[in-house]
Amino acid sequence: MxxxxxxxxxxxxxxxxxxxxxxxxxxxxxxxxxxxxFFGGDIFYVNQASLSTFFxxxxxxxxxxxxxxxxxxxxxxxxxxxxxxxxxxPITERQIIWGKFLAILLLIIIALTLTLPYYITVWxxxxxxxxxxxxxxxxxxxxxxAYISIGIFTSCLTNNQIVAFLLAxxxxxxxxxxxxxxxxxxxxxxxxxxxxxSLSTHFESISRGVIDSKDIIYFLSVIFLxxxxxxxxxxxxx
Amino acid sequence: xxxxxxxxTKVYGNQKAxxxxxxxxxxxxxxxxxxxxxxxxxxxxxxxxxxxSPTLGDVKVGGISVTENPDEVKKHIGYLPENNPLYMDMPIxxxxxxxxxxxxxxxxxxxxxxxxxIQVCGLKNEKYKKISELSKGYRQRVGLAQTMIHDPEVxxxxxxTTGLDPNQIVEIRELIKKIGKEKTVILSSHILAEVEATCDxxxxxxxxxxxxxxxxxxxxxxxxxxxxxxxxxxxxxxxxIFRELxxxxxxxxxxxxxxxxxxxxxxxKEGESSSKGVFDLCVKNGWYLSELTPVETKLEDVFRKVTxx
Numbered sequence: 001m002x003x004x005x006x007x008x009x010x011x012x013x014x015x016x017x018x019x020x021x022x023x024x025x026x027x028x029x030x031x032x033x034x035x036x037x038f039f040g041g042d043i044f045y046v047n048q049a050s051l052s053t054f055f056x057x058x059x060x061x062x063x064x065x066x067x068x069x070x071x072x073x074x075x076x077x078x079x080x081x082x083x084x085x086x087x088x089x090p091i092t093e094r095q096i097i098w099g100k101f102l103a104i105l106l107l108i109i110i111a112l113t114l115t116l117p118y119y120i121t122v123w124x125x126x127x128x129x130x131x132x133x134x135x136x137x138x139x140x141x142x143x144x145x146a147y148i149s150i151g152i153f154t155s156c157l158t159n160n161q162i163v164a165f166l167l168a169x170x171x172x173x174x175x176x177x178x179x180x181x182x183x184x185x186x187x188x189x190x191x192x193x194x195x196x197x198s199l200s201t202h203f204e205s206i207s208r209g210v211i212d213s214k215d216i217i218y219f220l221s222v223i224f225l226x227x228x229x230x231x232x233x234x235x236x237x238x
Numbered sequence: 239x240x241x242x243x244x245x246x247t248k249v250y251g252n253q254k255a256x257x258x259x260x261x262x263x264x265x266x267x268x269x270x271x272x273x274x275x276x277x278x279x280x281x282x283x284x285x286x287x288x289x290x291s292p293t294l295g296d297v298k299v300g301g302i303s304v305t306e307n308p309d310e311v312k313k314h315i316g317y318l319p320e321n322n323p324l325y326m327d328m329p330i331x332x333x334x335x336x337x338x339x340x341x342x343x344x345x346x347x348x349x350x351x352x353x354x355x356i357q358v359c360g361l362k363n364e365k366y367k368k369i370s371e372l373s374k375g376y377r378q379r380v381g382l383a384q385t386m387i388h389d390p391e392v393x394x395x396x397x398x399t400t401g402l403d404p405n406q407i408v409e410i411r412e413l414i415k416k417i418g419k420e421k422t423v424i425l426s427s428h429i430l431a432e433v434e435a436t437c438d439x440x441x442x443x444x445x446x447x448x449x450x451x452x453x454x455x456x457x458x459x460x461x462x463x464x465x466x467x468x469x470x471x472x473x474x475x476x477x478x479i480f481r482e483l484x485x486x487x488x489x490x491x492x493x494x495x496x497x498x499x500x501x502x503x504x505x506x507k508e509g510e511s512s513s514k515g516v517f518d519l520c521v522k523n524g525w526y527l528s529e530l531t532p533v534e535t536k537l538e539d540v541f542r543k544v545t546x547x
Binding site: 006010014017080081082085086087089090091237238 | 290309328337340
């Protein structure tokens with residue numbers, strides 16, 4: 001656990017030192033703020049004190065931002081050879097991967113924390129469903145965690161950051177929209193399989209305020225699969 | 239801590255990078271690891287430092303197996319990879335602290351260890367600089383500093399002096415020699431003179447197999463056949479001298495050396511030495527002997543001989 005934290009700390013420090021973290025947080029707040037408050041079917045349009053507009057916007061913003069954050073995590077270290085240096089220190093592949101995963105997750109949580117003023121503002125406008133807000137945030141965090149683990153997985157597959165980024169988006173888009181589209185186009189058990197695979201289904205059900213163990217298990221298994229897969233790829237060099 | 243390489247084999251695809259390698263390095267010994275490119279030096283070193291796991295065989299560091307307990311082995315090893323990878327964006331001092339933390343150096347001792355390493359590796363004036371701002375030589379020093387940050391008992395250095403200027407090379411060699419007294423060191427290099435100057439023992443491998451093993455002295459002895467001397471007798475007729483030299487009973491062959499001035503190369507018969515005979519000859523004839531040098535087989539020759547086969 002201590003080793004994981006060392007990596008997390010180091011990774012967070014690197015992202016903040018290289019300004020990536022600031023750029024990410026500022027543009028996340030900018031994008032989500034703009035679309036939540038000013039543009040299109042914004043929050044005033046619903047005529048209800050609800051953050052669901054924000055959650056929808058963040059759902060898409062994070063989808064694009066996370067691969068950009070994860071693409072360098074392993075690919076860069078492999079390319080620069082620092083992976084070799086790391087792995088010959090008393091630390092395991094698993095600890096490195098979990099450490100990096102936690103670092104990006106923490107960064108996302110920091111970004112989401114900074115949107116709490118939205119919550120307070122809307123709350124002051126009218127009666128708000130507190131439960132739905134918190135479960136919405138929980139949904140965003142779980143979704144982020146799932147995409148981070150997919151991003152780390154694709155970053156393990158290649159030495160090229162751009163390839164890692166595009167691959168993460170490619171895999172991500174299936175979970176994000178394609179599975180749910182497929183499920184509505186077919187019928188029967190195949191449909192329910194696609195429906196279960198679709199991340200959006202689970203995200204929606206959580207952000208509606210219903211925390212079902214089925215959804216939690218879904219997210220945890222995606223995370224677990226992604227990170228275990230990453231570990232297996234790193235072990236393959238041996 | 240002894241390193242025991244037991245029948246180490248590493249296969250990539252259908253190519254054997256390392257083929258049933260066996261050797262031992264004892265505490266306090268500095269082993270020079272030589273071989274042409276692609277001989278399997280780096281692979282062996284990576285296997286010892288647990289980056290790669292052997293296809294067959296085992297490596298034991300202080301009795302601990304790298305296949306069974308790599309985490310324990312890693313604690314005792316300081317490994318400097320071949321191209322010295324570092325985090326370019328980090329300041330030296332932060333990077334060393336990070337390495338110390340990863341190696342499990344106690345918090346109270348970290349500060350002191352980092353200071354010591356900065357001192358030892360001569361990084362005092364650079365310590366707040368980012369690694370990307372450093373020259374190659376200084377980066378190499380940072381690499382060495384991170385390798386030794388936890389005071390490991392075993393050092394594995396893959397070409398530690400590449401990119402250094404001659405002064406730095408001498409410094410690093412001295413440093414390695416100094417630490418090598420209590421530790422077990424394996425270092426690989428392309429520079430034979432360096433290996434000869436720093437190492438107690440030399441191991442040459444080719445195509446994954448050991449082709450020579452011993453001190454520089456022993457290797458040379460093995461490679462050289464009969465004694466060869468260069469002799470110069472500047473005064474007198476070269477034909478007379480040539481004939482007289484041929485008459486010395488221990489000499490099997492005399493040759494003119496091209497650069498003139500009555501220089502000869504003489505080869506003794508097996509197991510014989512001719513220097514006394516040459517000297518006596520000169521005394522007898524009243525010749526002035528201006529050169530009498532034994533020609534040593536250079537380590538380069540040994541290296542070429544064993545790796546060309």
